[in-house]
Amino acid sequence: MRQSFDAYVRRPGDADGMARREKAIAIALATSERSRQDTLDNLDELIQLADTAGAEVVDQVIQPRATPDRATWMGKGKAEHVKAVADELGADLILADDDLTPAQGRNLEALIGKPVVDRSGLILDIFARRARTREARTQVELAQLKYLLPRLTRAWTHLERQQGGIGMRGPGETQLETDRRIIRTRIRQLEEDLEHIDRRRETRRKGREEHFKVALVGYTNVGKSTLLNRLTGADVMVEDRLFATLDSTVRRLTLEDGTDVLLTDTVGFIRKLPHHLVASFRSTLREAAEADLLLHVVDISHPHMEAQMRAVRGVLQDLGVAETPTLHVFNKVDLMEDPAVLRQALGHEPAILVSATEGLRLEDLLRRVSQSRELGERRVVLCLPWQCQDLTPRLRAMMRVVDQRAVEEGALYLLSMPSASAEDLLRPFLEKGCFLQEKW
Ligand SMILES: Nc1nc2c(ncn2[C@@H]2O[C@H](COP(=O)(O)OP(=O)(O)OP(=O)(O)O)[C@@H](O)[C@H]2O)c(=O)[nH]1
Ligand SMILES: [Mg+2]
Numbered sequence: 001m002r003q004s005f006d007a008y009v010r011r012p013g014d015a016d017g018m019a020r021r022e023k024a025i026a027i028a029l030a031t032s033e034r035s036r037q038d039t040l041d042n043l044d045e046l047i048q049l050a051d052t053a054g055a056e057v058v059d060q061v062i063q064p065r066a067t068p069d070r071a072t073w074m075g076k077g078k079a080e081h082v083k084a085v086a087d088e089l090g091a092d093l094i095l096a097d098d099d100l101t102p103a104q105g106r107n108l109e110a111l112i113g114k115p116v117v118d119r120s121g122l123i124l125d126i127f128a129r130r131a132r133t134r135e136a137r138t139q140v141e142l143a144q145l146k147y148l149l150p151r152l153t154r155a156w157t158h159l160e161r162q163q164g165g166i167g168m169r170g171p172g173e174t175q176l177e178t179d180r181r182i183i184r185t186r187i188r189q190l191e192e193d194l195e196h197i198d199r200r201r202e203t204r205r206k207g208r209e210e211h212f213k214v215a216l217v218g219y220t221n222v223g224k225s226t227l228l229n230r231l232t233g234a235d236v237m238v239e240d241r242l243f244a245t246l247d248s249t250v251r252r253l254t255l256e257d258g259t260d261v262l263l264t265d266t267v268g269f270i271r272k273l274p275h276h277l278v279a280s281f282r283s284t285l286r287e288a289a290e291a292d293l294l295l296h297v298v299d300i301s302h303p304h305m306e307a308q309m310r311a312v313r314g315v316l317q318d319l320g321v322a323e324t325p326t327l328h329v330f331n332k333v334d335l336m337e338d339p340a341v342l343r344q345a346l347g348h349e350p351a352i353l354v355s356a357t358e359g360l361r362l363e364d365l366l367r368r369v370s371q372s373r374e375l376g377e378r379r380v381v382l383c384l385p386w387q388c389q390d391l392t393p394r395l396r397a398m399m400r401v402v403d404q405r406a407v408e409e410g411a412l413y414l415l416s417m418p419s420a421s422a423e424d425l426l427r428p429f430l431e432k433g434c435f436l437q438e439k440w
Helices: 002-006 036-052 076-089 102-112 119-130 134-151 158-162 175-206 224-232 275-280 282-289 305-318 339-346 362-375 386-398 419-431
Strands: 022-030 055-064 093-096 116-118 212-218 249-254 260-265 293-299 326-331 351-353 377-385 400-406 410-418 435-437
Touching: 022 036, 022 076, 036 055, 036 119, 055 076, 055 093, 076 102, 093 102, 093 119, 102 116, 102 134, 116 119, 119 134, 119 275, 134 175, 134 275, 134 282, 175 282, 212 224, 212 282, 212 305, 224 249, 224 260, 224 293, 224 326, 224 362, 275 282, 293 305, 293 362, 305 339, 326 362, 339 351, 351 362, 362 419, 377 386, 377 419, 386 410, 386 419, 410 419, 419 435
Parallel strands: 022 055, 022 093, 093 116, 212 260, 212 293, 293 326, 326 351
Antiparallel strands: 249 260, 377 410, 377 435, 400 410
């Protein structure tokens, strides 16, 4: 099934195989909204993304323009210039360092006569290559199809043939309508699959409710997986590439005082992360969203450290977790050369400097996690089934009740308690048949 839809997703070369690297021309607009430096930094990143996707950028074009053109994104004259350059250099595709509307993409393709891939399209493509588990594959395919749907054009007619052709088309339907219908059906199917996966994930999560949860978040390639491996002895794949990790991994981490917390590693963020992708990965990212403490990992040796931090905060805001207590973990101090950066980093309170590969100051990091666990308050939702109502006075005496309401199974309590003692406080209730719930 997947195969048939792959025909729609452009793949610039094959990063993992020996296929010829496709040649690309990267284009950015220097608009009045962005500083020149921002434009250059973004373009650098686009080139790195292209490389990750297996394409080689053979030329770069920056067009100064107050605002993007509504119909063609870049100016028509400049597009003709790009066409000439692309023909001369034998480029296979054009990369645009912004997200184009479906119409802009189509118009630009017509002007230049080559496939045009925008930033979202490129990121989606990289995710598609890297997705290994069923969950990640389903999430990526869903994001790709949602991205594709408004971009389908009459010229793309493979679907019907691949789906069996005769009898596929509804009465009076054009080819385009048929294609759209097939894709919508597939989208619904993928959404259903994700719901199943979600429910299974939910069950797994149930068993972890009473633990203090810590999540590693941060820009792609900053060293999150390396930290997880180093701290917990896990063996998550680590690579000097963008988007090495697409799934979340949860591992138990034993602190100095012998208590266990759960540490989650998850997908890295990037500037202009396609929103379809964030939506599709919401369940994977939920592990991070439900953490009691976020470790925002930053690559202190990266020249665009601050811009990367801003991008991460933006995604955290989208996920609704901007309020979760956060410790900034400045990683790769072994590579840091400029002492001024150090002062800058320490300006982000609270902060800690580490090196995951060199094992520098990791005990310090663990100590900070311990402190946060001890000092922090946790909110939990506990259900007291009707047959356990005799426990109510004890519950009220031992914990602070923030809110309560009746549900079908019993009485639901929103409780607040010190993180460090949560397990001890809850245990007697859980042993008597009370249970924790995900949401209030
Ligand atoms: N020099 C140095 N390199 C490091 C350090 N920590 C990680 N790296 C390297 O940085 C690269 C990326 O590491 P990962 O752990 O895969 O990064 P990640 O944040 O999980 O990346 P994604 O999964 O792509 O989001 C690898 O080549 C690591 O070896 C460090 O403290 N010092
Ligand atoms: Mg990783």
